Amino acid sequence: MTVRKRSVAKNIRASLCIARNAQSYRLSAFSILIFLFFLTTSNAQSVEVSAGFNRLDYQVGAGYSHRWGALFLTSKMEVAVTSTFAQKRLAPRLSVGASYLLLKKGQFEFGPELVYAYSRQRLTNNHKTAHHWNELNIGYRLQVGDKFKFVHSLNGGWINESFYTNSGNERVNYNNLGVYAQVGVSYTF
Secondary structure: OHHHHHHHHHHHHHHHHHHHHHHHHHHHHHHHHHHHHHHHHOOOOEEEEEEEEEOOOEEEEEEEEEEEOOEEEEEEEEEEHHHHHHOOOOOEEEEEEEEEOOEEEOOEEEEEEEEEEEEEEOOOOOHHHOEEEEEEEEEEEEEEEOOEEEEEEEEEEEEEEEEEEOOOOEEEEEEEEEEEEEEEEEEEO
């Protein structure tokens, strides 16, 4: 009887692990779909090259933006520097954001910004051991310039980290607070 209970409990744990993995895959697929939607539906009015950092790694990447009055929508593709180049593990980061540049004085623009970002890193050849990070940050965006603009943003907020543990043989989620800062250059068409 106890062997049967253990077997049932093990099957339940395995099905819960599969459900959590499927949920994280849906979230990563959803993030990629958001990025592709913005990429295909928006004619880029400006392109941006930037470098930034958060508590996970340093990032470099490129993005594009579209502007409607004071509302500024941005989409970026970045890679983690330490993980990708030093550790030779590709760690992409996709982000979409919205800024409302309410303060404009000459070539100076400033306003609040909301950014969602998704990052993923495979640590082994086993697909289920990949780390996933979802970030939702709020902060500010500063732009200075005319056609070529210096861009700076500083954001803080929630980070959800999801990873697979070998000791517990399950996917674990942790929620933390994080910060993301970036500087870059953008060119407006």
